[in-house]
Amino acid sequence: MSATPIATGRSTSGIPTGRLAVWWVIASEIVIFGGLLISYIMHRLAHGNWAEQAAHTSTWVGAFNTLVLLSSSLSAVLGHKAADAGDGKKAAKMLYITAFGALTFVCVKAAEWTFEISHGYTITSSTFWSFYYTAAGLHALHVIAGAIIMLIVAQAAKRNQHLNRVELIGLYWHFVDLVWIFLFPLLYIAK
Amino acid sequence: MSEEVHDTHHGNYVKIWAILVVLLAVSVVGPMFEIRVVTLVTAFGVAIVKAYLVIKHFMHINHTPRFIPYLVVTCLVFMLLFFAAVAPDVMNDTGSGWEKPAWVAEEKAWAAGGGSAGDQHPQP
Numbered sequence: 001m002s003a004t005p006i007a008t009g010r011s012t013s014g015i016p017t018g019r020l021a022v023w024w025v026i027a028s029e030i031v032i033f034g035g036l037l038i039s040y041i042m043h044r045l046a047h048g049n050w051a052e053q054a055a056h057t058s059t060w061v062g063a064f065n066t067l068v069l070l071s072s073s074l075s076a077v078l079g080h081k082a083a084d085a086g087d088g089k090k091a092a093k094m095l096y097i098t099a100f101g102a103l104t105f106v107c108v109k110a111a112e113w114t115f116e117i118s119h120g121y122t123i124t125s126s127t128f129w130s131f132y133y134t135a136a137g138l139h140a141l142h143v144i145a146g147a148i149i150m151l152i153v154a155q156a157a158k159r160n161q162h163l164n165r166v167e168l169i170g171l172y173w174h175f176v177d178l179v180w181i182f183l184f185p186l187l188y189i190a191k
Numbered sequence: 192m193s194e195e196v197h198d199t200h201h202g203n204y205v206k207i208w209a210i211l212v213v214l215l216a217v218s219v220v221g222p223m224f225e226i227r228v229v230t231l232v233t234a235f236g237v238a239i240v241k242a243y244l245v246i247k248h249f250m251h252i253n254h255t256p257r258f259i260p261y262l263v264v265t266c267l268v269f270m271l272l273f274f275a276a277v278a279p280d281v282m283n284d285t286g287s288g289w290e291k292p293a294w295v296a297e298e299k300a301w302a303a304g305g306g307s308a309g310d311q312h313p314q315p
Contacts, residue, residue, distance in 0.1 A: 013256065014256040023259050023262060023263070027262050027263050027266040034271075035270055067212065070215065073249055074207075077249045181242050181245070184238070190222075190234060
């Protein structure tokens with residue numbers, strides 16, 4: 001039997017150290033994604049013609065993926081609620097639903113990119129498309145990483161182990177949702 | 192303190208989700224009117240409201256120690272300061288004692304002239 005890492009549960013700062021660590025990760029990610037998004041906004045404002053390039057992205061596909069992520073955030077927070085109530089099985093079920101949302105998001109994104117690349121809109125087509133693939137790609141990597149961690153946490157939660165981690169992966173997942181909330185209007189709506 | 196400590200306050204998450212979905216619909220429909228102000232408000236204003244709802248109700252920011260929001264806002268502010276400093280370089284063609292290299296203007300002209308998918312950038 002493996003030892004329980006004490007740092008995930010103890011608290012020297014008013015909140016469990018594991019949760020503090022996730023907030024540190026989120027603070028760092030704000031700089032990463034924030035930097036990318038603000039660079040995009042500055043260039044977009046300086047290059048009016050980017051609107052023509054942005055017109056080729058599908059608002060409906062972006063909206064569908066937004067709905068998927070908002071719904072997966074709901075299942076993640078319901079998993080957190082179940083974990084707080086000590087119901088590991090329900091928490092695991094909610095995390096599996098969230099991971100399914102992540103899978104759906106990535107599949108839609110893959111189909112979307114296949115369509116765009118087949119029509120000649122690649123990462124080297126223009127600076128707009130460079131930003132588009134970089135921002136959406138970096139976000140998709142976070143979605144994939146989150147889904148993998150979620151499945152690992154769900155496996156333990158199913159056996160009522162490490163239920164505090166359900167909240168931690170949920171926090172990360174809500175941040176991934178937040179990033180998409182801003183990527184959606186920037187890449188899919190502002191045309 | 193053990194890992195059993197939980198200080199979150201759970202609310203009606205389905206209701207929050209429903210509001211978020213309605214806001215999503217607004218952000219999709221609003222720009223269809225093709226009025227700049229309406230687009231800005233419905234797309235970006237609504238995005239800020241959605242983010243607020245997620246941070247408040249799903250991430251429970253109100254129920255974390257105060258230094259957590261300070262930590263997050265500090266990162267945000269420093270990032271904005273950095274970009275405020277470099278913004279003139281990106282958004283202006285000339286400034287006090289500097290001007291952009293010629294290839295930037297060439298690229299702009301190329302893009303304005305219909306540089307399209309599959310074409311390559313003019314090389315610096």
